[in-house]
Amino acid sequence: MSIFKTIRMNCLTKPLFNLIKSKELLPPISDTEKTALRAGGVWMEGDLFSGHPDFEKIFSAPYPKLSDEEKAFLDKEVEELCAMTNDWEVFQQRDLPENVWSFIKENRFLGMIIPKAYGGLGFSAYGHSCVIEKLASRSQVLAITVMVPNSLGPAELLLQYGLEQQKKYYLPRLADGRDIPCFALTEPEAGSDATSIQSYGIVFKDGEGKLKINLQFEKRYITLGAIATVIGLAFVLKDPENILGRGGDLVRKIYWAGGTIWALPVP
Numbered sequence: 711m712s713i714f715k716t717i718r719m720n721c722l723t724k725p726l727f728n729l730i731k732s733k734e735l736l737p738p739i740s741d742t743e744k745t746a747l748r749a750g751g752v753w754m755e756g757d758l759f760s761g762h763p764d765f766e767k768i769f770s771a772p773y774p775k776l777s778d779e780e781k782a783f784l785d786k787e788v789e790e791l792c793a794m795t796n797d798w799e800v801f802q803q804r805d806l807p808e809n810v811w812s813f814i815k816e817n818r819f820l821g822m823i824i825p826k827a828y829g830g831l832g833f834s835a836y837g838h839s840c841v842i843e844k845l846a847s848r849s850q851v852l853a854i855t856v857m858v859p860n861s862l863g864p865a866e867l868l869l870q871y872g873l874e875q876q877k878k879y880y881l882p883r884l885a886d887g888r889d890i891p892c893f894a895l896t897e898p899e900a901g902s903d904a905t906s907i908q909s910y911g912i913v914f915k916d917g918e919g920k921l922k923i924n925l926q927f928e929k930r931y932i933t934l935g936a937i938a939t940v941i942g943l944a945f946v947l948k949d950p951e952n953i954l955g956r957g958g959d960l961v962r963k964i965y966w967a968g969g970t971i972w973a974l975p976v977p
């Protein structure tokens with residue numbers, strides 16, 4: 711380490727950081743934010759941002775490949791969907807034409823990430839990404855319409871946290887478009903800073919002793935929100951009577967760690 715670097719670190723950087731810490735000049739990172747920040751891992755971008763990328767490691771890293779099925783889907787169904795969509799017309803009509811909607815549903819574009827066992831296409835993240843990339847080259851509306859059910863939509867949350875009974879009922883319906891999903895996170899007062907959502911639900915027991923949630927929410931900018939039949943809803947869960955036995959305010963801890971709180975009825 712050069713002498714200048716050592717001097718800079720000891721005389722400038724460290725005292726500056728200590729001052730910022732002691733004066734609490736930066737807002738504290740909440741438990742929720744810590745969980746979000748620590749989620750996942752880094753890939754080769756970690757190396758790139760280090761300033762000393764190890765090119766040997768980068769070039770020998772395993773890269774995902776498309777399966778034969780994914781390739782065939784890109785060459786046939788995705789090509790056809792692109793050919794039948796005219797971005798100008800979509801903006802004029804402010805919707806996708808009926809034949810495009812039917813083609814999307816029949817060919818399970820909305821169920822790319824849903825495993826075949828539940829009626830989806832069972833594509834990899836890379837396969838899904840290649841499909842969206844190609845659709846976006848034709849029409850943004852088309853790409854986002856297909857992308858949201860496969861990424862934000864409740865299918866992945868159901869796969870991760872749903873009961874088998876819920877998976878068996880909802881996933882095939884989401885895969886073939888009988889149900890249209892959306893994910894409602896953004897609010898008038900919460901956009902980039904999703905942790906500031908105001909929508910809340912209060913846990914209570916009804917007259918028959920059944921566990922329920924009283925929801926108060928206001929959302930905006932929700933893709934497919936106007937036609938959705940299965941809604942993933944982000945809200946702050948409050949349990950003032952401690953019915954669930956986890957403390958009165960379950961708030962964002964659950965929201966971030968467990969995805970959205972589920973309010974889907976068990977069929």
Ligand SMILES: Cc1cc2nc3c(=O)[nH]c(=O)nc-3n(C[C@H](O)[C@H](O)[C@H](O)COP(=O)(O)OP(=O)(O)OC[C@H]3O[C@@H](n4cnc5c(N)ncnc54)[C@H](O)[C@@H]3O)c2cc1C
Pocket residue numbers: 854858862892893894895896900901902903930931932933934
């Ligand atoms: C095509 C599309 C589809 C969407 N679909 C969905 C959906 O399905 N579900 C859903 O919940 N939401 C959806 N959204 C909403 C989206 O999540 C929000 O638009 C996004 O989170 C940004 O929030 P905002 O629009 O309120 O902007 P704001 O958060 O108010 O940001 C306004 C401006 O301030 C800047 N800014 C904000 N915070 C900071 C900061 N800390 N430092 C510096 N600059 C900052 C931003 O870059 C931006 O330029 C969709 C949006 C789009 C465009």
